[in-house]
Every structure is written in C-alpha cells, then in structure tokens.
Amino acid sequence: MVNITVNGTAVQVPEGTTILNAAKAAGVDIPHLCYLKDLNEIGACRVCCVEIEGERNLVPSCNNPVFEGMAIRTNTDRVRRTRRINVELILSQHDCHCATCPRSGNCHLQNVANDLGILENPYPSDLVTGARAQWPRDFPLYRDTNKCIKCMRCIQVCDKIQGVHVWDLSGTGSRTRVDVSGNRRIKESDCVLCGQCITHCPTGALRERNDTQRAFDAIADPEKITVVQIAPAVRTAWGETLGLTPEQATVHRMAACLRRLGFDYVFDTSFSADLTIMEEGTEFLHRYQAGETRDLPMFTSCCPGWVRYLKSHYPQWTDRLSTAKSPQQMFGAVTKNYFAQKLGVSPDKIYCVSIMPCIAKKQECDLPTMHTEAGKDVDLVLTTRELVRMIRAERLHPEALPEEAFDSPLGTYTGAGVIFGVTGGVMEAALRSAYYLVNGKNPKAEAFTAVRGHAFAQGWTEAEFDLGDGAIVRTAVVNGLGNTHHLLEAIAAGKVHYDFVEVMACPGGCAGGGGQPQNLDDEERAAERGKRLYALDQCSTLRFSHENPEIQTLYREALDAPGSERAEEWLHTDHHG
Ligand code: HC1
Ligand code: SF4
Numbered sequence: 001m002v003n004i005t006v007n008g009t010a011v012q013v014p015e016g017t018t019i020l021n022a023a024k025a026a027g028v029d030i031p032h033l034c035y036l037k038d039l040n041e042i043g044a045c046r047v048c049c050v051e052i053e054g055e056r057n058l059v060p061s062c063n064n065p066v067f068e069g070m071a072i073r074t075n076t077d078r079v080r081r082t083r084r085i086n087v088e089l090i091l092s093q094h095d096c097h098c099a100t101c102p103r104s105g106n107c108h109l110q111n112v113a114n115d116l117g118i119l120e121n122p123y124p125s126d127l128v129t130g131a132r133a134q135w136p137r138d139f140p141l142y143r144d145t146n147k148c149i150k151c152m153r154c155i156q157v158c159d160k161i162q163g164v165h166v167w168d169l170s171g172t173g174s175r176t177r178v179d180v181s182g183n184r185r186i187k188e189s190d191c192v193l194c195g196q197c198i199t200h201c202p203t204g205a206l207r208e209r210n211d212t213q214r215a216f217d218a219i220a221d222p223e224k225i226t227v228v229q230i231a232p233a234v235r236t237a238w239g240e241t242l243g244l245t246p247e248q249a250t251v252h253r254m255a256a257c258l259r260r261l262g263f264d265y266v267f268d269t270s271f272s273a274d275l276t277i278m279e280e281g282t283e284f285l286h287r288y289q290a291g292e293t294r295d296l297p298m299f300t301s302c303c304p305g306w307v308r309y310l311k312s313h314y315p316q317w318t319d320r321l322s323t324a325k326s327p328q329q330m331f332g333a334v335t336k337n338y339f340a341q342k343l344g345v346s347p348d349k350i351y352c353v354s355i356m357p358c359i360a361k362k363q364e365c366d367l368p369t370m371h372t373e374a375g376k377d378v379d380l381v382l383t384t385r386e387l388v389r390m391i392r393a394e395r396l397h398p399e400a401l402p403e404e405a406f407d408s409p410l411g412t413y414t415g416a417g418v419i420f421g422v423t424g425g426v427m428e429a430a431l432r433s434a435y436y437l438v439n440g441k442n443p444k445a446e447a448f449t450a451v452r453g454h455a456f457a458q459g460w461t462e463a464e465f466d467l468g469d470g471a472i473v474r475t476a477v478v479n480g481l482g483n484t485h486h487l488l489e490a491i492a493a494g495k496v497h498y499d500f501v502e503v504m505a506c507p508g509g510c511a512g513g514g515g516q517p518q519n520l521d522d523e524e525r526a527a528e529r530g531k532r533l534y535a536l537d538q539c540s541t542l543r544f545s546h547e548n549p550e551i552q553t554l555y556r557e558a559l560d561a562p563g564s565e566r567a568e569e570w571l572h573t574d575h576h577g
Contacts, residue, residue, distance in 0.1 A: 002068050006072045033048075040153050042063060042152065044152055052072060058082055083116065087112055095146035109203045136187060141197075152178065160482065166189050195515055198359065198515075199512075215386075225349050226262070230268050234251075252405065267407060270420065277429050284298055284434060288473065298499070300501070310503075324572060331378070332354075332376070334571075336350055340374065353378075354380070358506075359383065359513075361381045364381075413542075414542035414545055415536065431443075434473075445544070447465075461476065462476045477501075484503050
C-alpha cells in the first residue's frame with residue numbers, strides 16, 4: 001500500500017493506483033473527459049490535471065500512478081485556472097449548439113463546462129467548415145467533426161476491443177482531427193457498425209442516423225398498420241437514461257409506451273428468437289450429423305456486425321454461417337406473410353419497425369437478401385436511444401403507465417428467446433432444443449450454462465456437451481471482434497476445433513450493443529444487463545423454444561416443419577449479397 005494525501009487528507013491506496021482513482025478513494029472527484037478505465041489512459045484532454053507538491057508542472061491524474069508520500073492538490077488556484085483554460089480551448093473547437101445535440105443533458109463536455117461555470121468563452125470559435133455536408137446522410141452511423149473533442153476514445157475502442165481500426169488521427173497541429181483511417185471515406189472502410197465508438201464517445205460527435213421522424217410519419221399514415229418488435233436486450237437498458245429503476249423499466253411497461261406512441265401492434269423479438277432456434281438448431285443437427293462441421297464449425301448468423309466482419313475479413317467462410325435469418329428479420333418475414341394474412345390485409349399495408357440495441361440492424365434490414373415475396377422483412381430499425389427520444393418527445397411518463405401484455409399471435413416467448421440478448425445465450429438456447437431434437441425429451445434448463453461467458457469480453461468460452469446418442473458437440477462462444485479475430489485465427493491454424501460457434505460483435509453481446517443508452521459514469525453495463533436477462537429466463541414458465549405454443553401454432557398453420565420449403569423461403573438466406 002502507498003500512503004498519500006489528497007487536499008491534505010491522508011489516504012492509503014494500492015501501489016499502481018492512478019492519482020485519479022486514489023483521489024476517488026479519498027472522496028475527491030477530479031473532472032475528466034477522455035479517460036476510460038483500462039482503455040484510454042493517455043491524458044489527451046488535460047482536464048484532470050492536478051498539482052503535486054514538489055513538482056514544477058501540473059500532471060494529468062488519469063495516467064500517473066501515486067508514489068509514497070505524494071501530496072496531491074486538486075483544487076489550487078493554478079489547477080482551477082489551467083483546467084478552465086483547457087476546457088475553454090476545447091470548447092473553442094466544439095460546435096456548442098447544445099439544443100440540437102442528441103447528447104444534451106447527457107454529455108460529459110456539457111457537464112464539465114457547466115460545473116466549471118464557463119458561461120462565455122474568451123477564445124475565438126475555430127470550427128471546420130463544410131464538415132457536416134461531407135458525411136453520407138444514408139449511412140447508419142453519423143459523425144460530426146465539430147462535436148469531436150479528440151479524446152480518442154473511439155480510436156481506442158475500435159483498435160483495442162474490436163480490432164477493426166476504422167478511426168485514426170489525421171492532420172497536424174491545431175488541424176489535428178479524428179477521421180476515418182487510411183484517408184478513406186466511411187463507406188469504403190471496414191466499419192461493421194457495431195456502434196462501440198458511439199457508446200464510448202463522451203459528446204455528440206458520434207451517433208446513429210436519426211430515424212425517429214420516419215417512425216412518427218408511419219404512425220401518422222392512416223394507410224399503414226404499424227407493427228413493432230422489441231429486441232431482448234432493450235428491456236435491460238431502456239430505463240437507464242429515463243431515470244427509471246429496473247423494477248419500473250419492465251418490457252411490459254415499454255409495450256405500454258409503444259402503444260401510447262401510436263403503434264398498432266406490439267410484439268417481442270424473443271418470439272422470433274425462439275423461431276430462430278427451431279430453424280438454426282435443426283440446421284446445426286443436419287450439418288453436424290452429415291459430418292459437415294468436422295473441419296470447420298457452423299457460425300451463428302444473428303449478429304449483423306459479426307456477419308459484416310466475417311464477410312469482409314474471412315469471405316471464404318461465408319458459407320459456414322447458419323443460413324437462418326436473424327430473429328429481427330424472421331419476425332418481419334412472419335409479420336408480412338403470416339400476420340398480414342391473419343389480419344386479412346395486403347402485406348404492403350404493414351409497416352414493420354424494430355427497437356434494437358444495435359446500429360448494424362439498421363443496415364441489416366436494408367440488405368437485398370432480407371425480403372420475401374411480401375416485400376422487405378423489416379421497414380425501419382430504431383435504437384434503444386431513439387426509442388427513449390420518442391418517449392421524451394411525447395412527454396410520456398413510463399413510471400405512471402400500467403404494464404401491458406404483448407399482442408398475439410407473435411407475442412409469446414420463452415426464456416430461451418430472452419437470453420439471446422447476452423453473450424452465450426444463442427448457443428445455450430440452441431443446445432436446449434437440439435438436445436430435445438436428438439433425445440425426444442427435455443434436458444434440465446441449466447444443462448448448458450457452461451457456455452455463459454465466464455471470461456466476459458476476454459478470449460472465448462469453450463465447452464463440450466454430450467447431446468445423447470454419442471453426439472459430442474464442441475462449442476465456442478465469443479464476444480467482441482478483437483477476441484473473434486483471435487478465435488478465427490486459432491481455427492484457421494487448426495489449433496482448436498469446434499462444431500458450433502456463437503459470435504456477437506459487441507462486448508457482452510447485444511446487452512452491450514452500440515444502440516444502448518450512454519451513461520455518464522463510464523461504467524461498462526453489459527455484464528449487469530446480461531445478468532438481468534438470465535434472471536428473466538430463470539423465472540420464465542417456458543424455457544425451451546420448442547415449447548413456445550405460438551411457435552407450434554405457426555408451424556402447424558403455415559410453416560409445416562423447420563427447414564421446410566416455406567421455412568426456407570421466409571426464414572433463410574445465403575448471406576451473399
Ligand atoms: Fe440482438 Fe437478436 S439478440 S441480435 O443481439 O439474435 O440487436 O437484443 O434482437 O435479431 O432476438 C440485437 C438483441 C436481437 C436478433 C434476437
Ligand atoms: Fe448489434 Fe448485438 Fe451484434 Fe452488437 S452484438 S452488432 S448490438 S447484433
């Protein structure tokens with residue numbers, strides 16, 4: 001342990017602790033902008049500078065460790081003046097139109113500037129002209145150069161966690177800025193649209209394309225029947241920036257909000273996650289029993305960020321992807337074909353909207369492979385953050401609304417469908433039903449918990465299971481694309497052998513998705529959100545996808561059996577295109 005003082009108060013902290021964290025242990029909160037634990041400790045913003053007795057210069061507290069006897073001052077006149085000047089200089093190169101910024105009220109820079117009482121800036125504004133016009137309006141990820149404070153969090157998360165290297169610094173001196181690496185345009189880059197740069201951005205420099213007006217337009221159109229689906233992971237996070245407790249922010253209260261917003265039918269993507277299990281589980285058993293997975297595994301296909309990554313980095317393995325469409329797309333296909341028929345309306349009357357924790361889903365729904373004869377499966381994807389903005393726009397108070405049930409017949413789901421939203425969940429749900437398909441009886445619902453990401457966002461989890469009948473299935477589960485790269489290289493080098501591999505692009509799976517709320521406490525929330533999904537599964541009365549009564553009815557009335565001709569037509573794709 002190391003003995004130090006912070007503003008005169010003695011405190012003991014472990015060796016290696018940074019000044020920032022040591023001060024926190026002493027109850028002193030040092031303002032900071034660029035710092036991100038374990039990821040961005042480069043002292044770029046200089047807002048966290050402090051004075052150390054005996055040192056001539058101020059030092060950034062985020063990347064300097066304490067030493068024995070260190071006397072730290074966080075509130076001297078010199079510290080205050082320097083901190084203020086540094087923030088004013090950042091503001092001079094920042095578009096301060098807070099009223100039209102999506103982060104207003106939830107912005108690190110706004111908070112720090114307000115807390116320091118900066119009401120006017122002595123430095124002239126120095127913004128890049130024409131920057132907005134250069135960014136493609138149709139791309140699902142939007143970047144505003146003039147809101148960027150060059151903290152480099154996006155570069156670090158894209159490099160260190162995802163290994164995709166989309167962002168880099170360009171220019172020199174005061175013209176230095178963050179841009180797409182290699183002098184490319186964003187559409188030419190390898191961006192997989194995981195959105196991790198957005199959730200780690202401290203300001204409004206990065207955001208999703210704003211599609212909320214398109215949703216309001218569809219709701220207002222009397223010719224359209226609006227059908228909305230809610231992804232599994234959204235229920236774990238939508239209340240965070242609305243100030244709701246987890247007990248208030250239930251999925252059934254979200255259903256009530258969506259009805260108040262004007263959607264005609266409200267359903268749960270967990271229903272079609274159960275459908276995905278029926279199709280993907282059956283496909284896996286066919287591939288496994290045919291010996292097709294002996295050399296290379298079958299990969300899950302429900303994460304479009306991962307699918308984009310595989311197709312750009314390992315295109316030779318595209319056919320290893322399950323042909324099952326993602327639950328989002330299956331839901332749309334069933335809505336336009338089966339539900340429209342139930343309503344007795346033409347599919348083109350139906351406008352299918354998804355609420356997703358994801359940016360890549362905005363692009364998935366536009367892929368040419370994601371439609372049937374009834375048209376596009378899904379018409380519009382909104383992120384969790386966009387849903388929150390719509391709730392705010394309509395001045396809804398979710399805590400005052402009753403919990404409401406989903407509509408039928410696409411609204412019943414099992415715990416297996418719910419855990420899709422956490423890393424390992426797709427694999428666990430698939431194994432539960434694959435066991436049933438092999439043995440004709442259910443395993444224990446907890447039989448496959450070994451696939452749960454013990455090493456959350458670190459490396460990958462592997463497990464072998466005896467599905468009965470001598471079928472030993474070798475599985476791997478991975479989240480985060482940096483980890484995925486290492487796993488794929490190990491498979492390519494023949495160092496590891498698996499039959500079935502689940503990949504989710506975002507750390508922690510969709511619970512940590514790029515469309516989820518951004519919180520100001522710098523804490524990673526994916527693990528906590530994932531635990532909530534497991535708890536929902538545990539208290540579900542139905543825990544096996546094949547026991548979902550509405551899925552059984554769907555097969556009886558329309559699809560016949562998993563892998564049938566019609567199931568192939570509606571629910572599968574070859575991922576080419
Ligand atoms: Fe996901 Fe999925 S779990 S991909 O993460 O398979 O987005 O939540 O909706 O489609 O079900 C996302 C979440 C989501 C799909 C399902
Ligand atoms: Fe989207 Fe989920 Fe994949 Fe992230 S892990 S890219 S949120 S589908």
